[in-house]
Amino acid sequence: MFKNRLIVLLSALSMLVFTACNDNDDNDIPKASVAVLHASPDAPKVDIKVNDDAVLEGVDFAEGSRLLALASDTYTIAVDGILPGDERTTVIGPVDLAFDGNTRYVIIAANSVAKIEPIVVTADVTEVASDQVRVQVVHATATAPEVDVYVTAPDADINNASPLGTFGYKEDLGPVEVPGDNYQIRVTPKDTKDVLYDSGSVPLEGGSDLVISAVANTKIGEGYAPIQLVVLDGTTSFVITDKNTPASVRVIHNSPDAPAVDIIVNNNFNEPLVEDFAYTDFTPYVNVASGSYNIKVAVADTQNAVIDANVTFERGSMQSVYAVNEVSKIEPLILNDDNRSVATEAKVRLLHGSPTAGSVDIYVTAPDANISNVEPAFSGVQFKDETGYVSLAEGDYRVRVTPTGSKDAVIDTGILSLNAGGIYTAIARDAADDETEPFGLILLDDFND
Secondary structure: OHHHHHHHHHHHHHHHHHHHHHHOOOOOOOEEEEEEEEEOOOOOOEEEEEOOEEEEEEEOOOOEOOOEEEEOEEEEEEEEEEEHHHEEEEEEEEEEEEEOOOEEEEEEEEOOHHHOEEEEEEEEOOOOOOOEEEEEEEEOOOOOOOEEEEEEOOOOOHHHOOOOEEEOOOOEEEEEEEEOEEEEEEEEEOOOOOOOEEEEEEEEOOOOEEEEEEEEOOOOOOOOOOEEEEEEOOOOEEEEOOOOOOEEEEEEEEOOOOOOEEEEEOOOOOOOOEEEEOOOOEOOOEEEOOEEEEEEEEEOOOOOEEEEEEEEEOOOOEEEEEEEOOHHHOEEEEEEOOOOOOOOOEEEEEEEOOOOOOOEEEEEEOOOOOHHHOOOOEEEEOOOOEOOOEEEOOEEEEEEEEEOOOOOOOEEEEEEEEOOOOEEEEEEEEOOOOOOOOEEEEEEEHHHO
């Protein structure tokens, strides 16, 4: 959806610029090429405005745009952060920037949201030979030290190599041209050979003109490099994570009548990943090497598997594996998680995990709101449906779940205090054996802090 909207918006702006040039008979005047990159790790999605017109909307962290051709002129550029309730606030600018013809400009929104600032990187626009690659590298991570950058043949020993260059935050290296081939990009603290980031073997295709920005890695913990690379190739953007980046996985037992279970990986029954895993239990995130795995959920201390599934975990992914439904129909439900903390909002995700509740409505209100006078935030939610991550302003809320079309709450959370920067996940479930109410919740993430 984002990519389609981006293409439409850019095409529309390009048409406006082209039409303006036609009107002034200046089609032969060299154009400037402009792209933008969101590199503020805790900032919300943003809109980019040129002369008060939004030309890019909903740009998320580590996303960049295609190159946009603009007539040589001075333009007013602003970046608006998107707040809960779809409100906007200007976080960069408005600033007047003069764009010269035959020059490429990459505008990077960098640093934390409290200190967000623009980095503007320029280069001459000239044709790249079909067997060459032009590369410009930008240090866009405010928390990273001054570093050396090595661009070598794959598996070359950097102890015997000189860096492409040394740079600190807001500085750039290049552009330089190298033959199209496979390369390995490594980043070390200045004057050391201690690798902070390793791309592994990366193909750089001849004829490409690339801007590669080192941005913060929002996943933290053992196995994660402090940075990742975002590549702008003039048409789109993509991320290159460190070659050793793991996948992160957690498991949630949400089958109400299933017994305690063991979780077995690749048939290693002698060393279960999790043992005696009971209803409503959940694991922390566990890092695993990317790849394909066989996951079995077996009755504890037996080899009687009630779930037997082959799962592929991608490098850098975060996923939750839910064992859902009654034991006679038990199945895995796998959801992708987005645990990037955003300083301006709480991110809340709700999952319908009750096999007996039927279709429900979900109300998210102020604590004292009377839902008889309120429309549900989510209507007709079916078993195994989820809301996605919803942005809410910091404050107190109350969540009530009713049968669809009813105002009689079968789940009432009472007051929930949500903090900006928090991640919150709640799963509606059937009652456990020792509970008197028919339904309850499994609370994950920052609900447990």
